[in-house]
Amino acid sequence: MSVTETTVSSPLPPGKYYFSGNEALAEGAIAAGCNYYAGYPITPSSEIMERLAARFAGLEGRVFIQMEDELASICSVIGAVWAGAKGMTATSGPGFSLMQEAIGYAALTETPLVLADIQRAGPGTGQATKVASGDLMQAKWGSHGDYQPIALCPWSVQEMYELTITAFNLAETYRVPVFLLGEEAVGHLQERLDIPAANRVARRHYQPGAPPFGHPDPAGVPSMPAFGQGEKLLVTGSTHDEYGFRRTDDPAAHARLVARLNDKILQHRDRIVSTRSYRLEDAEIAIVAYGFTARSAWLAVDELRRAGKKAGLLRLRTIWPFAAAEIAALGSSVRQIFVPVPPADRRPDHLPGNHHPGGTGAVAWPATWKNTCARAPTAPRSVPAAATAS
Amino acid sequence: MNLLLRSIDELQLDLDDLLFVSGIGCAAWIPSPHFNADTLHTLHGRAIAFATGAKLFNPRLLTIVVSGDGDLAAIGGNHLIHAARRNLDLKVICANNRIYGMTGGQAAATSPRGTISATTPDGCPDDPFDLCRLVLGAGAGYAARYAVTQPRELQAAIGKTLRMSGFTFIEVLSPCPTQYGRRQGLETAPELLAELREKCLPLEQWRRLPPAARRERIATGEFTREPA
Structure with missing residues (x-):
């Protein structure tokens, strides 16, 4: 992967903090360079957007918006990412269900984004303030069609911070939606957080003029341009060729695209999978x-x-x-x-x-x-x- | 399409700064893949939500949303009113053919009462949205409605909105003989265009009609928010 990785100083002074998991996740996003957040309030994830609303206000070049619903939240993140942002949203079960169509769109258009799903008990409205981890399968198969998401499961406040940075790095490296599957209990848990002096932060690869949706390697990750760079981008959720032209009647084009979307994750699973x-x-x-x-x-x-x-x-x-x-x-x-x-x-x-x-x-x-x-x-x-x- | 491009050409806008966002449907294919600018062809109903993100993150992008009535006003109606409420700097152009054309001619939220469609064989039982009044009520700075039979007025309105800031909305009444016209006894495009020509009245003339007659005609022109 030709992703650029740099060491970036922590926006918060390094040291010991006492944070909730949701607050730590928000700080991890800021440290990873997240500069666009769109969300809709939902228990038990709302502290993420509340903290980002307050923290973004004091930082340069970061955009926060509260959208009218979860559909709009994730769609506006995708729009912002194609305008060059590092974007994220956060939600819980009912909102995660609403976002599934756009997750498939992000998978097909190879849009890097981070989605924190702070899980609550379901199905349905369920129990908004009770812990569960029942969105595991939805994270994998929630949207229609064949794609490979990446999902991380933090177990502590420290990991809510660290794995959020990892989530952004993986999203940038593989151009995929990455889920942070926290649970209500880890979101609301308060414990010590050690903020390091600096973090390794990845930035998507961009080579001017290179095809934004194709790669010579059948498991490769294409160059990602942004709107406004003169690339005259064609971004579509329909099956497309390496330059974004719709190929909705060509079975070979579909097979080639979907195979690469899956293989770019599956063939790099050793670099992605993390256990302790x-x-x-x-x-x-x-x-x-x-x-x-x-x-x-x-x-x-x-x-x-x-x-x-x-x-x-x-x-x-x-x-x-x-x-x-x-x-x-x-x-x-x-x-x-x-x-x-x-x-x-x-x-x-x-x-x-x-x-x-x-x-x-x-x-x-x-x-x-x-x-x-x-x-x-x-x-x-x-x-x-x-x-x-x- | 032609009028939009002419407006862009007349204003000598830099194509590198233009972003066209569309949803799903016939009208969503107006910019993508035909325009030589950045285009974002999105999910059904969500064009304005995608455009919101792109515009907020890079305000330099002149962001133009081109889509249909079903996409923008029915499935995407929530995003339409909220973008208008925020008075976000988006230029929305809505091609209103009064029907779901791409899916085979089902009734739309913009179909006039009595419209015969694939899902209303006895005629549409409800009144349509008045899209211009809807967005003005929600907070839009500008709303206009013209039919494709009024090209000069339409192009002037497009040019005007491209120079304005804030949320602008132009509804373009467009013919769909295949799915709308033929079921209303208007088999050909010329017949539909003639119907639009006959029905569309400048706003001032439309206001002078008795209320019962207004329903049979379509008010066109620039709309302003009624005083509170």
């Missing part, structure tokens, strides 16, 4: 968790270790693309794998392993496990380790 291991070196029992649930799983590992069980945690920081290879490798080194999910999302077929191509569906489902996970399940339904290796 905890006490897995000699583990016989592994927990695979992501987001806020991983905090409980982390405690459970310690408790199991105290009880003499060799337990460890594989924490997924990216949920899409899915860490299938990493989990498969884990399956060959441990006897059992447990996947805890919050009670609101406790349908086994929600689990990525059950859907992923090559997935076996063989993940344990501790039926009695509570969200708080204070104590490990006494009689978990488990599967042989071999079954988890694909």
